[in-house]
Amino acid sequence: MTNTPTADEEYWDARYGKDDQVWSGNPNVALVRETADLAPGRALELGCGEGADAVWLAEQGWQVTAADVSGTVLDRAARRAAEAGVADRVDWQRHDLGSTMPEGLFDLVSAQFLYSVGDVPREQILRRAAAAVAPGGVLLVVGHAGFPDWEHDHDPDTHFPTPHEVLASLELPDGQWEVLHTDEHERVQTGPDGQPSTRTDNTLKIRRLP
Template identity: 40%
Template sequence: MMKPQNHQTPQDFWEDLYKRSSADTKGNPSAALARFAVDRHPGTALDLGCARGDDAVWLAKRGWKVIAVDISETVLSYARTNANSQQVGDRIELQRHDLAVSFPENRYDLVSAMFLQAPFDFPRERVLKHAALCLNSGGLFIAATHGSRPSWSWDKSTAPFPNPHQCLKTLGLNMSGWKEIFVGNEDRIATGPEGQKGTVTDTIVCLERR
């Protein structure tokens, strides 16, 4: 992720980033989503910060009806092309929201927030809690955040990352209404912007609503 300029709004930042990057998709879902959603019976899913739509396409191919949200019109146009080229355009509804301001109100059977992170003040915990409370009973909540800084990150801070249970706590959920499926760290090999490979840590919170 690039460092924002002082004058940029969140939307300008993401538009600028995506206009300067390619529409090419990874073609693979996020590791955490694939791991925890693979055996789930399909219903209605919400993907927050969908970017080029790889996760939405993966879900749609598995029978889910997906509402996929991003702040950037540019990346939503990439996601539309991706969904259509994968023959699942009719199963994915793309919506532009600045989630700090508006939200796709609905009931869901799965909420996925893969690296919904921003180099701005962003009320991530409020947004995630709201999304979690839109789940039907039995619905799955999966959020992943970065738990390490890859060598190619602009962020050279050495501040520690919150541990997975601290991340869960910040959501402010009443845990009597939730079953912990997995709250922990997972390492994986990732590819940086210049094609460089490195191990990164994902901090994952996966819960099922009772």
């Protein structure tokens, strides 16, 4: 990475710097569900935020590389891992994923709600994520299917890709991948007013054939 902060880095450092905790602190429900049948190995988490998913994976026995653009939040996540007793199982790395990606191959590559501000090349990042999956390994992509009920001033032209659209955008070579799961699912999320609201997300889970 260059030493000049990107717009993405500045945005997320500012956002995480305003509060001691932004997210719930719990691992994403889809990650917990979709990794239940996987033997722990090497995992890569893209856009790790405050580290709840990475710490949870480490607690399940995974050796985790966790990447985020914000140095502020990586420091926070590292403290969380130390408090959980898994500091030695997580390698925290700062990356602007539109430019750089952690090196190596992984048995699990997870991209949970990988969105940001500005012109972030999400499809390109996810294609690099697929390339980082080891033979026999899994790519798990979880995203929103729409805006939450409480957000009324959003851009009406914003498109949230379906799992099948995400799969097509990966441009995977024929005969080298197996589709394990494509679905939409509902979950309850607490809104800014503290009230619970139902939100629809989607999941793509694919495996690189050995």
